[in-house]
Amino acid sequence: MKPRIQSLLVAFCLVFGFQTVLHTPAEAAKSTRTLVQKKTVPTVAISGDKTFIAHTKAALALLKEKSPDDYALVVQYVGLIKQDAFSGMAAYEKIPTYKVGATTSSSTTTWYASTIVHDAYHSKLYNDYARTKKTAVPDDIWTGMKAEMQCLTRQTEALKKIKAPLSEQKYAQSLQNQNWWDSNGDGLYTEEDERMRSW
Ligand SMILES: [Ca+2]
Structure with missing residues (x-):
């Protein structure tokens, strides 16, 4: 044995x-x-005053409850939501950061939530390219008219899923092919556009 x-x-x-x-x-x-x-457990960090944090938490909770796919997009592509003088997506930061101006964060929870989805999509366009191509990301991959329309489409779909007021859904639809993002009208998306904006 x-x-x-x-x-x-x-x-x-x-x-x-x-x-x-x-x-x-x-x-x-x-x-x-x-x-x-x-x-x-993936989370999104929030930086700002008490009111800002409360509004942001409410917007994220709404997405989580009513549109889990959009919430998953946000969690994957936005690391930090930060109170700022105006709104814009710093997708190129080590922690992709959605900077949010007062006009946006103090709007309705549904509208604010939809802008988070919009800007998360900008970050997706940037970071998916950066990860797969491993080269510098050309501006027109994630900003400019084509990218804005892709982000607007995702935002419009999110507004439907979270049952936003019809007025907000119609407003988003009315932005199709508009250059609201191009404050100085040069066809490009730059820091100057961000500085000039009121939102
Ligand atoms: Ca511009």
């Missing part, structure tokens, strides 16, 4: 050893990352 147990042990070790060899350092790192990702 003893030799048989020994050979079984050897066989077990061989099999175990073989499986270990299969785990290359790269594979091991990958499986660790997966584990870490599963453990982490």
Whole structure:
């Protein structure tokens, strides 16, 4: 019996050893990352005064409840929502940041929530390109007329899902092919446009 147990042990070790060899350092790192990702509960950080934080939390809660797909988009592509002098998406930051002006954050919860979806989509356009192409992201990938219309489409769909007032849904539809984002009218989206805006 003893030799048989020994050979079984050897066989077990061989099999175990073989499986270990299969785990290359790269594979091991990958499986660790997966584990870490599963453990982490993704959230969006909020920075601002008490009122701003309350309005932002309400907008995120509305998305989570009424439009989980849009909430997932926001959680994936926006790391921080920050009170600021005017609104704009800093998708290129290490932590993609949606800067929000007072006009936007103090609007209705439905409208504010829809702008978060809009700007999360800008971040998706930027970060998906950066991740897959591994080169500098051309401006027209994530800003300018084509990108704005893609973001507006996602925003309009979100307004329907969260049952926003019809007036807001119609307003979003009326922005189709409009250059509301181009404050100085040069056809490009730049910092000057952000400085000139009232929202
Ligand atoms: Ca411009």
